[in-house]
Every structure is written in structure tokens, then in C-alpha cells.
Amino acid sequence: MLVMECDRMAKILIVDDERAINDLIAVHLKMVGHEYIQLYSGDQVSDVLHANKIDLVILDVMLPGKDGFEVISEIVKRNVPVIYLTARDSLADKVHGLEIGAEDYIAKPFEAVELIARIHVILRRNQRENNEIILDHIVVDLDKHTVMVQGQRIDMTNKEFQLLELLIQNKNIALSRERIVERVWGFDFYGDTRTVDVHIQKLRKKLNWDNQIKTVYKYGYRLEV
Amino acid sequence: MLVMECDRMAKILIVDDERAINDLIAVHLKMVGHEYIQLYSGDQVSDVLHANKIDLVILDVMLPGKDGFEVISEIVKRNVPVIYLTARDSLADKVHGLEIGAEDYIAKPFEAVELIARIHVILRRNQRENNEIILDHIVVDLDKHTVMVQGQRIDMTNKEFQLLELLIQNKNIALSRERIVERVWGFDFYGDTRTVDVHIQKLRKKLNWDNQIKTVYKYGYRLEV
DNA sequence: ATCAAATTTTACAACTCGATAACAACTTCC
DNA sequence: GGAAGTTGTTATCGAGTTGTAAAATTTGAT
Numbered sequence A, B: 001m002l003v004m005e006c007d008r009m010a011k012i013l014i015v016d017d018e019r020a021i022n023d024l025i026a027v028h029l030k031m032v033g034h035e036y037i038q039l040y041s042g043d044q045v046s047d048v049l050h051a052n053k054i055d056l057v058i059l060d061v062m063l064p065g066k067d068g069f070e071v072i073s074e075i076v077k078r079n080v081p082v083i084y085l086t087a088r089d090s091l092a093d094k095v096h097g098l099e100i101g102a103e104d105y106i107a108k109p110f111e112a113v114e115l116i117a118r119i120h121v122i123l124r125r126n127q128r129e130n131n132e133i134i135l136d137h138i139v140v141d142l143d144k145h146t147v148m149v150q151g152q153r154i155d156m157t158n159k160e161f162q163l164l165e166l167l168i169q170n171k172n173i174a175l176s177r178e179r180i181v182e183r184v185w186g187f188d189f190y191g192d193t194r195t196v197d198v199h200i201q202k203l204r205k206k207l208n209w210d211n212q213i214k215t216v217y218k219y220g221y222r223l224e225v
Numbered sequence C: 001a002t003c004a005a006a007t008t009t010t011a012c013a014a015c016t017c018g019a020t021a022a023c024a025a026c027t028t029c030c
Numbered sequence D: 001g002g003a004a005g006t007t008g009t010t011a012t013c014g015a016g017t018t019g020t021a022a023a024a025t026t027t028g029a030t
Helices: A019-031 A045-051 A068-077 A091-099 A112-126 A158-169 A177-185 A194-207 B019-031 B045-051 B068-077 B091-099 B112-126 B158-169 B177-185 B194-207
Strands: A011-015 A035-039 A056-060 A082-087 A104-108 A132-135 A138-141 A146-149 A152-154 A213-216 A220-223 B011-015 B035-039 B056-060 B082-087 B104-108 B132-135 B138-141 B146-149 B152-154 B174-176 B213-216 B220-223
Touching: A011 A019, A011 A045, A019 A035, A019 A112, A035 A045, A045 A056, A045 A068, A056 A068, A056 A112, A068 A082, A068 A091, A082 A091, A082 A112, A091 A104, A091 B112, A104 A112, A112 B091, A138 A158, A146 A194, A158 A177, A158 A194, A158 A220, A177 A194, A177 A220, A194 A213, A194 A220, B011 B019, B011 B045, B019 B035, B019 B112, B035 B045, B045 B056, B045 B068, B056 B068, B056 B112, B068 B082, B068 B091, B082 B091, B082 B112, B091 B104, B104 B112, B138 B158, B158 B177, B158 B194, B158 B220, B174 B177, B177 B194, B177 B220, B194 B213, B194 B220
Parallel strands: A011 A035, A011 A056, A056 A082, A082 A104, B011 B035, B011 B056, B056 B082, B082 B104
Antiparallel strands: A132 A138, A138 A146, A146 A152, A213 A220, B132 B138, B138 B146, B146 B152, B174 B220, B213 B220
8 A cells, every 4th residue: 555645734625426435535535634525516616615725626527417517617717626537438528627627537436546646746736846935045934934034033923924925926926915915815805905015014124125025116016036 | 539729839758668659649749739859768858858948748657778757756856747658557656656746647558639638738737827928039028017128127117018018019000199198098188198208218218119119200109020 | 801912004204107398309391 | 491390308296105103903812
């Protein structure tokens, strides 16, 4: 038996009307340390995706009721990766799912080990390959939530760190205040976008990044490296 | 037969000692408009990757000589995506390749359509979303709102960028001041059209475009490329 | 409930952009 | 060539935007 490793526990949504298969997948996910949510039809997928931070969906395209490919499209629109299950002999189906944006498929019947391996490939791909980012003598560890400048640890508050993370993920790209608010504060923040300015100022001060964090007039900010 | 589409031609390296299969893959790649390089052993993979800008490698892990998985590791280190070919019944192999960083595998014997579909998934994934316009050594990125001249970013103000965008969209066509005002300033601008002149001048200065932006006497301006 | 830390809001200082004005240089046409 | 009109260039200034510190509020731990 191969040992499957994954640095990070993920939350995975399983959608399959066949309980036996649904449970089989669930058991294997549990074994390797992932959380999961089980659904037996495609109807509530949107709701679940909305209410939970799902890292990956495993979906049987042969669902009763709703068309499986439509469900894939919905999920893809939300930028959540999908692996879909399909019959071994239906080549057209296999290809179609990939074409509409799914990450991968598994033909049934499948080996659980293979499913887990493919899940991990996708999780790995969507995960930061290097959780340590070094920019301009500053080491940012996205896992540990720490920032080191010349061996000295700089304490960051939550918001400051999230903002820093967003800037790093989008380095050299100008981010509008609205986008920053959306990503760091959430869709439902109805405060002043000036709040962003204050936090930017805090980062600039703590990291001595007056030059690295550029203001884009009438728009937002850009981290330059 | 499904029609495969891909916006962009890619350069793909095929590594397989079985000539029939190697050629089969090559033929299909050609059919959908990709370039390819064929190798019949793993020995020269590094050299080829070094000398060419390869977008994807298709590699048979059952190569004579060198261990296929070692080759995968080498390729992965160079951040080039790999799809590998493996025997249908060797589960351990399938999983191992994914674990060491390959993007995907195909079990032999495989359907060419499926291979192409998987290739396109990977190309799509690794393809940068870009909406770039390159004119005269100047790269204008309409999404990022940036202008690069020889790798150097030129900061543009809002109005300057909008004006540049309009000129590019209407390159080689003379635009009247009224039309420019209408498109960049809006219908409800009742200021002086001389404002356009000042902004044109700023573009000419920033981009060294005295010759590219021609004045059309008593009318407006034209960007010539 | 209380306190400290984190976060948001506020208020004002500092700055940026771009419209306009003013003048120089150029085009056209007689 | 020169007058009239058009465009190039530079400088200025105000409206609107951002920087900043400090006050007000919220959050979280005990």
C-alpha cells in the first residue's frame, strides 16, 4: 500500500447518488486526513459551495435529475476544482468534462488509491508550491503566518497578513480597492474603502515598503518586486 | 470525431522509444495545430528543454536506459508540465508519477482524442490569461493597465491609458478630436478639445512616439504602425 | 465585566491629475 | 512672405485623492 501524504487537510465535497461509492470515497478521504461533505444529488451543490470553503468537488456525472455537466460548469464558475466520475467506456463524456473546465476525471470502476493520488495532485497544484516567499530580504511564511526581516520576526495582525498575502499573490499587478476589500474583507463588507489605505500604510511602515507598495492613483495599490 | 480547439499553438516534446506510438502522437498533435519535437530516449530531454521553449512534455516512463521517473523529476524541476504514458495495469506507476510532480498520465493503450483533451487541459491551465497588444517594442496590457517598453514599466495615468487604448483600437485610422473627446472624456464633457492635444503630447513623450502619432491637420490624430 | 489589542472611522495635511491658459511653433493659403 | 488659423509646449491651479495620526469602536481573552 502506498502511503499518501498531503501537507494540508482539505475539505472535499462528494456528489454521488450511489451511496456505496459515495461512502467508499468518504472512507478513503478520511483515511488520509481530509474532511468531506456528502451529497446524493446535484441540487444542493451550489448551496454547499456557498456556505463552505470547499477545496475540491468529486462529482459523478451520472446523477439522477440535473445534468452532471451543468453542475460541473457551475462549480468551475466558482473556481473550485472538480474531478468527475464517468463510465469507463464513454469517451465523449470523458473529454467533454475536461473541455468545460474540470480538472480531471476518473473512470468507474476506479481504484481508490488512484483517486486519492489524483486528488492530491490537484490539491498540490492549487496550493502554494512554496509556502515561503522571499521578497526583498523579507521572508513571508504563508503557513506559519510569520514575516521575518533579517532574522527578526515582525508581528502581523490578521488583516495585515491577509493583505500582505493578497499583494504577494498578485505582485506587480495593480489591485483596485474594491478587489482588495472583496478578497480580504469579503463581499459583505460595507465599510469605507479608506480602511484599505490605513492597512496599506501599516504594511508600508512595518516592512519599510514605501517604495515596494506603489499607489495607483484613483485605483488601488501594486506590490512591485 | 470531436473537434479540439486551442487558442494557441504549443511546442510539445514527445519522448517514446516506440516509433509507432511516438509518430501516432505526433500526427494527432499536428492535426490540432501544435508543433512537436520527437525523441526516442530520455537522454537528450534536458538538452532539448534547454535549447527550446517547450510548453509540455509527453513521456513514456517505460524507456530503455534511463529511469522514466527520474526524467519526470528533471522536467518538473524546470517547471515544464509532463504527461506520462504508463501501462494500464501498473497502478503503482500511475500514482508515483503524479506524486513526483507530473501533471497527468495516460494509460496505454490510449485514445488519441483523450490524450489531446488532456493536453489541452494542461495547456489551458498553464497559459497566462493575456490580453496584450505589442506595437513597436511597446507591450500594452489592457487587463493590467500597464505599458512596458523593453521590460520597463511606464506608468500611465488614467486618461493617458484610455487615450492610448483608443488609438490602438483605431490604429492607422485618423480620429477627430470630437470623437476622441467623446470616447475618452464622455459625451458630457463640455471643455476645450485642446485638452486632447495636451494628452497626445504626453503620450508622445512617454512612449517616444513623435513619429507614430501623426497629427491630422484641422482634424485630429492617427496612430501609425 | 474588564482590559488590551485589533480594526474602523474621522479629520486634516499632502499630494496627484488633468483642465485650462498663455505663448511659441507650425500650416495653409493668399 | 505674412496673416489667420491650428497645433505644440509649458506652467499653473483647483478639485479630488491619498497619507497619516489619532480617536472611536469592535473584538477577543480572561
